[in-house]
Amino acid sequence: MSDFPPPPPASTDRLASIGQRALAQLIDSVIIGIPLFFVSTAISGDLTDADSGQLLLVTVLWLGVSLFYNTAMIAIYGATIGKRVMKLMVVNRVDGSAVSWTYAAVRALIPTVAGLVPVIGLAANLVVYLRAVFHPIRQGLHDAAAGTIVVRR
Numbered sequence: 707m708s709d710f711p712p713p714p715p716a717s718t719d720r721l722a723s724i725g726q727r728a729l730a731q732l733i734d735s736v737i738i739g740i741p742l743f744f745v746s747t748a749i750s751g752d753l754t755d756a757d758s759g760q761l762l763l764v765t766v767l768w769l770g771v772s773l774f775y776n777t778a779m780i781a782i783y784g785a786t787i788g789k790r791v792m793k794l795m796v797v798n799r800v801d802g803s804a805v806s807w808t809y810a811a812v813r814a815l816i817p818t819v820a821g822l823v824p825v826i827g828l829a830a831n832l833v834v835y836l837r838a839v840f841h842p843i844r845q846g847l848h849d850a851a852a853g854t855i856v857v858r859r
Contacts, residue, residue, distance in 0.1 A: 721844050722794045722856040731835075733788030738775055742768055769818055776814035781807040789856070799843070799855045813852035820847075 746767065750760035779786040784795045784804055796805055796813070805813070820830035838846040843855055 720857040730788035730792040777811045781810035793859045809852040813848045816848035
């Protein structure tokens with residue numbers, strides 16, 4: 707989906723702030739990260755001494771869990787646990803309806819793929835999210851691709 711048509715004017719007063727979204731993302735990172743850290747350590751032991759096969763397995767595990775978590779939570783509940791704690795919801799930009807599995811997957815896939823770009827992955831991932839700071843309806847690249855906005859409930 708593109709940035710057009712713009713959302714209905716009534717939805718812009720409910721847009722989530724960048725700070726609320728960032729805190730929700732941090733909460734989700736902790737929820738996913740702590741259990742995955744222990745699983746990763748169990749799989750490969752000390753990650754600094756892991757061979758490339760173990761590192762690949764751990765990377766695929768982290769990416770897969772993150773993609774599944776974000777896609778399923780947005781498609782089923784309209785929000786991840788972090789977004790629910792922050793009282794936020796991801797909705798269709800045009801009519802405020804629920805996000806389909808397809809668009810939830812697109813929304814989750816964009817930052818994941820950006821983060822995988824060799825050497826500049828972190829910078830590419832920041833671009834995906836920081837676009838929301840400068841966009842009139844606070845859409846990151848992942849939101850624009852999926853046709854979604856994040857609103858306060």
